[in-house]
Amino acid sequence: MVLRTVAILSPGDMGEGVGASIKGQGIDVITVLAGRSNETRMRAERAGFREVADLEALVAEADLVLSIIPPERAEATAADVAAAMKRACANPPFADMNAIAPTTANRIAGLLADVGAVFIDGGIIGWPPFKGENQTKLYVSGPDAVLMDELDGNGKIIIQIGEEIGRASAVKMVYASVTKGTDSLLTAAYTAAEALGVREILEAEWEKSQPDALVRMGRRVPVLPADAGRWIGEMEQIAETYASVGVTPNYHRGAADMYRLLDSTPFGRESRETIDKTRTMQDSVKVYVRYLNAD
Amino acid sequence: MVLRTVAILSPGDMGEGVGASIKGQGIDVITVLAGRSNETRMRAERAGFREVADLEALVAEADLVLSIIPPERAEATAADVAAAMKRACANPPFADMNAIAPTTANRIAGLLADVGAVFIDGGIIGWPPFKGENQTKLYVSGPDAVLMDELDGNGKIIIQIGEEIGRASAVKMVYASVTKGTDSLLTAAYTAAEALGVREILEAEWEKSQPDALVRMGRRVPVLPADAGRWIGEMEQIAETYASVGVTPNYHRGAADMYRLLDSTPFGRESRETIDKTRTMQDSVKVYVRYLNAD
Numbered sequence: 001m002v003l004r005t006v007a008i009l010s011p012g013d014m015g016e017g018v019g020a021s022i023k024g025q026g027i028d029v030i031t032v033l034a035g036r037s038n039e040t041r042m043r044a045e046r047a048g049f050r051e052v053a054d055l056e057a058l059v060a061e062a063d064l065v066l067s068i069i070p071p072e073r074a075e076a077t078a079a080d081v082a083a084a085m086k087r088a089c090a091n092p093p094f095a096d097m098n099a100i101a102p103t104t105a106n107r108i109a110g111l112l113a114d115v116g117a118v119f120i121d122g123g124i125i126g127w128p129p130f131k132g133e134n135q136t137k138l139y140v141s142g143p144d145a146v147l148m149d150e151l152d153g154n155g156k157i158i159i160q161i162g163e164e165i166g167r168a169s170a171v172k173m174v175y176a177s178v179t180k181g182t183d184s185l186l187t188a189a190y191t192a193a194e195a196l197g198v199r200e201i202l203e204a205e206w207e208k209s210q211p212d213a214l215v216r217m218g219r220r221v222p223v224l225p226a227d228a229g230r231w232i233g234e235m236e237q238i239a240e241t242y243a244s245v246g247v248t249p250n251y252h253r254g255a256a257d258m259y260r261l262l263d264s265t266p267f268g269r270e271s272r273e274t275i276d277k278t279r280t281m282q283d284s285v286k287v288y289v290r291y292l293n294a295d
Numbered sequence: 296m297v298l299r300t301v302a303i304l305s306p307g308d309m310g311e312g313v314g315a316s317i318k319g320q321g322i323d324v325i326t327v328l329a330g331r332s333n334e335t336r337m338r339a340e341r342a343g344f345r346e347v348a349d350l351e352a353l354v355a356e357a358d359l360v361l362s363i364i365p366p367e368r369a370e371a372t373a374a375d376v377a378a379a380m381k382r383a384c385a386n387p388p389f390a391d392m393n394a395i396a397p398t399t400a401n402r403i404a405g406l407l408a409d410v411g412a413v414f415i416d417g418g419i420i421g422w423p424p425f426k427g428e429n430q431t432k433l434y435v436s437g438p439d440a441v442l443m444d445e446l447d448g449n450g451k452i453i454i455q456i457g458e459e460i461g462r463a464s465a466v467k468m469v470y471a472s473v474t475k476g477t478d479s480l481l482t483a484a485y486t487a488a489e490a491l492g493v494r495e496i497l498e499a500e501w502e503k504s505q506p507d508a509l510v511r512m513g514r515r516v517p518v519l520p521a522d523a524g525r526w527i528g529e530m531e532q533i534a535e536t537y538a539s540v541g542v543t544p545n546y547h548r549g550a551a552d553m554y555r556l557l558d559s560t561p562f563g564r565e566s567r568e569t570i571d572k573t574r575t576m577q578d579s580v581k582v583y584v585r586y587l588n589a590d
Contacts (some may be wrong), residue, residue: 008354102491123498134504139496169417177501178484182477185546188537189473195540196397196465201434201456205420205470209429212507242483245490246587248552250515251480254545261543273426292541 003027003150007052007062007092009077010036010043013272015068017128017136018097020047021154032058055084059092064147067096068124072233074098078108085115093147095120097138099176101240102166109142109165118144120164123172129155141167173241180231181238181251183220184258187288190217191261195283195292221281225267226274228259235259265291298322298445302357302387304372305331306339308567310363312423312431313392315342316449327353350379353389359442362391367528369393373403380410388442390415392433394471395528396536397461404437404460413439416460418467424450436462454588475526476533476546478515479553482583485512486556489580490587516576520562521569523554530554541576560586 005028008019023029031049033041044051052058059081069077074096085091093111096105096119109119122145125137136156140148142165152158161167193199206214235256239249262268267289270276285292300323303314318324326344328336339346339500347353354360354376364372369391380386389407391400391414417440420432431451435443437460447453456462488494501509530551534544557563560582565571 060511125504137500139454141451159499161493165489167493167496170488170493171496171500174484174488174491174493175505177487178481178501178505181480182508185476185480188542188546189469189476192537192542193465193469195542196462196469196536198456198462198465198469201462201466202469204552205432205466206473209420210470210473213477241491242487245487245584247483247487247490248549250545250549250552251483252549253548254543254547257543257545266419289540 001147001150002163003063003147005030005061005063007031007058007065008049009058009065009067009081010069011040011047011049012069013043014124014128015066016043017131018049018066018068018124018138018156019044021034021129021136021156022151023048024154025151027151030058030061035131055081056088059085060090062087062092065092067098069098070230070233071099071104074100075104075111077106078111080212082111082115082117085117091112091115091117093118093120093144095140095148096169096293097122097124099123099237100169101171101173101237101244102169103240103244104237105169106164118147119165120145120148121147121168123168123170123175126174136176139168139171142166170241173238176229176234176237177242179250181234181255183216183224184235184255185251186213186217187221187224187262188254188258190221190281191285191288191292197290199282199285211266218281222267222284223275224259225262225265225284226270226272228262228268231259232256232263243247249268261288261291296358296442296445298442300325300356300358302326302353302360303344304353304360304362304376305364306335306342307364309419309423310361311338311342312426313361313363313419313433313451314339314344314505316342316431316451317446319449320446322446325353325356341534344503350376351383354380355383355385357387359378360387360389362389362393363438364393364400365525365528366394366532368397370399370403370406373406377406377410377412380412386410387432388413388415390417390435390443390545391464392417392419394418394532395464396532396539397464397540398466398535399532400461400464413442414460415443416463417443418463418465418470420467420470434463434466436460465536468533470581471529472532472537472547475530476550478511478519479530479550480546481508481512482516482519482557483549484552485516485576486581487585487586489586494577496520496578513576517562517574517579518567518570519554520557520560520579521565521567523557523563526554527551527558541572556583556586 239252
């Protein structure tokens with residue numbers, strides 16, 4: 001199968017990057033922008049996406065639909081796409097690339113199966129194409145995941161990891177559970193230290209006996225609020241993933257709580273582009289503690 | 296005040312080490328061994344502790360009582376000591392050196408105040424004296440914490456951090472929340488990866504993009520069960536500490552769950568001395584997953 005037209009839902013930070021990479025491979029990239037923000041429109045234009053009127057037009061034209069959206073919207077969006085497929089009498093393959101639990105991926109696969117569409121499970125690791133130092137990794141799994149191989153290249157790598165739906169999502173979930181779990185745990189500890197009035201004592205102790213942790217706090221504590229809002233749902237999906245195999249979901253319930261706190265501060269309105277880079281972790285935590293609700 | 300006799304409750308791994316260090320400073324170290332295990336007796340003998348008959352004899356003879364025990368027993372032990380002080384009409388200063396929440400430390404201070412005894416808050420960071428590369432740090436706080444300065448030296452450092460009861464406990468809690476929180480989070484992720492059938496894929500990914508996390512898993516995943524039983528209560532105290540200032544307790548509820556799981560495996564019966572050092576993290580996790588209770 002030759003992919004001539006790929007649909008991207010939606011042109012967020014990652015969606016724009018992946019779409020621009022695909023566009024650069026000579027493939028037409030389409031999306032729906034009705035009712036979307038000016039920022040989303042701007043991203044779509046910048047990446048060279050072609051706008052179509054609605055989801056029915058999208059599924060009628062697309063050879064493949066890629067879902068790249070916040071995880072808490074993944075299931076509802078897939079249901080909308082499946083309903084549009086039914087109305088349009090068109091059912092192109094649907095790849096869910098979101099940070100969702102394998103159980104969620106399997107429910108979404110069921111929605112697509114109901115309208116006769118092929119489902120591909122996916123998980124993205126790394127920064128958007130061309131933004132980080134390394135190529136973006138798109139882990140994919142499922143009986144038809146080989147369809148994705150045509151998208152390999154131009155800043156991204158397709159990594160096939162088997163026929164089972166849920167494997168690619170599992171890889172993404174466990175990977176993010178370590179990176180985003182550790183970053184938020186360190187920020188929670190730093191916030192607790194400030195709230196307990198022992199931050200400076202711990203900074204001195206960490207500098208001597210846990211220097212890597214202190215360096216990581218310095219790098220991550222001030223910038224996490226910019227991403228926090230998007231990561232709450234991801235932490236909840238990780239908690240569901242762990243629970244599905246009997247591992248405690250509590251760490252990532254805690255991580256969701258912490259990202260919710262950071263998102264509630266004024267810095268939660270920053271984006272990666274607008275972060276005040278002069279703000280230290282000390283400056284930041286003094287604000288975070290004002291948003292705590294003590295017992 | 297010159298310390299001639301210091302009581303240690305009890306000669307566990309840390310209690311033995313701290314007691315031996317004090318004994319080496321020319322101070323008589325006493326303890327109660329009635330009803331204790333042969334291992335505890337052996338430790339007390341090795342460290343040169345002198346046995347006294349019961350808690351009443353202990354408080355009658357001691358110039359200072361150091362409580363170094365598992366955190367879940369700290370409050371009950373302090374209550375027993377306070378009752379013995381009342382019966383013996385003797386109330387030497389009592390220093391709680393345990394991994395307990397500041398709120399717990401304050402409750403214990405209240406028990407000692409009821410019998411007119413001075414209370415010192417403490418928290419120990421590092422390996423027992425002479426066991427690690429660095430000196431053992433005894434953080435202390437409280438109006439009378441200066442009494443502890445006589446114990447400085449011989450493999451341990453006394454660090455004064457102020458007049459407030461709870462500060463030393465807060466330092467210990469936040470410090471351990473990072474070290475033991477991160478170790479157990481990494482072990483949870485590794486266990487989830489195995490249970491989800493994607494461990495080898497993640498090992499390859501971590502090796503490329505998170506090499507430090509993989510190295511730490513290799514070092515910590517196989518050995519944590521030996522300490523897990525002792526750390527469940529400590530994680531619960533950390534959860535209480537975080538909650539007392541409005542920071543989410545969920546990470547360390549998760550850590551308590553994880554240490555409970557590790558303690559329930561056959562490796563939970565190992566001690567630091569008897570760990571099978573040929574066992575890899577792969578060998579270990581294959582056993583851990585057998586003890587999971589999936590939904």
